[in-house]
Amino acid sequence: MSLYRSQDPRLHAIKNRIRVVPDFPKPGIMFQDITTLLLDPKAFKDTIDLFVERYKGKNISIVAGIEARGFIFGPPIALAIGAKFVPLRKPKKLPGKVISQEYILEYGRDCLEMHVGGVEHGERALVVDDLVATGGTLCAAMDLLERVGAEIVECACVIELPELKGRERLNGKPLFVLVECFEC
Template sequence: MDLKNHIRPVPDYPKPGILFYDISTLLAHPEAWHETIERLAAIIAKEKPDVLAGIESRGFLLAAPLALRLGLGFIMVRKKGKLPGKTIPYSYDLEYGSDTIEIQEDAIKPGQRVVMLDDLLATGGTMEAAVALLRQAGADVRMAACIIELNFLKGREKLAGLPVTTLIQYDE
């Protein structure tokens, strides 16, 4: 099955000149969504992770069903102030400003093998920050995986040394 056929391109969203790749059409198609989960599960299982981590919010859509499918736990990487209890923050620079992401303080045990998930790898800034946050917390981050990669934004380069798997790539 060509999963690319289930991604809807939306021109000029969220602003003029941007071509947005919408996964909602993939999520709405049961066979394509099942195929997505099964392909990623087969790849991720080889890393023998203890837990999967998803980046807010579309990364949750991917990490949660994969964790269930693989019999693993799932942790959320969220924007600052969205998680209850004590958290571990990580601040990072964006193209125009900065942001902070967090995990709960007890989400990771030192040495746990983690696979990091999101729907899209674009510039790689948020994924790079999430990996750094998990490592700061003592995780052994084994790989990153996404449904879509925008090759022309070179986000993979920010994750040098970390295996990255994506199911669909766009070159423009």
């Protein structure tokens, strides 16, 4: 589901604050840069508020944020809905015992890690990132959480690149996005 087609005036400002950077990090990639969104306090707050409005009262106990931009949106959402924040990080960034999940990106391979013991069996989880493209990162995040018994309530992203069909890779798990980018 996307809010982009709704009449909420906050969405237009959010979309207008996202900068497209051609050929980053490699030729042919049209990078969706949310750092310009973060420079506008109202648009940034509206982004968080839209997610909080959706997830407040949904009995979510974990907000899992994907490194690095999921760390920007995940903690304020977690605090506002009364959930704990669980960071999903790149390899060798978390101290202690971790579990890992490799995945394929639209421009390479990567891996996510999560602390062992940070998530308990049966907890309800929201996965947060800035963008869904091919869906590989979200799938890896969900795999990590499900391996320890968490129930995935939904994935939440600021931006979706629908032409890359990432939503289709999520095996029926719900995905909620604020804006879609078709011109990328």
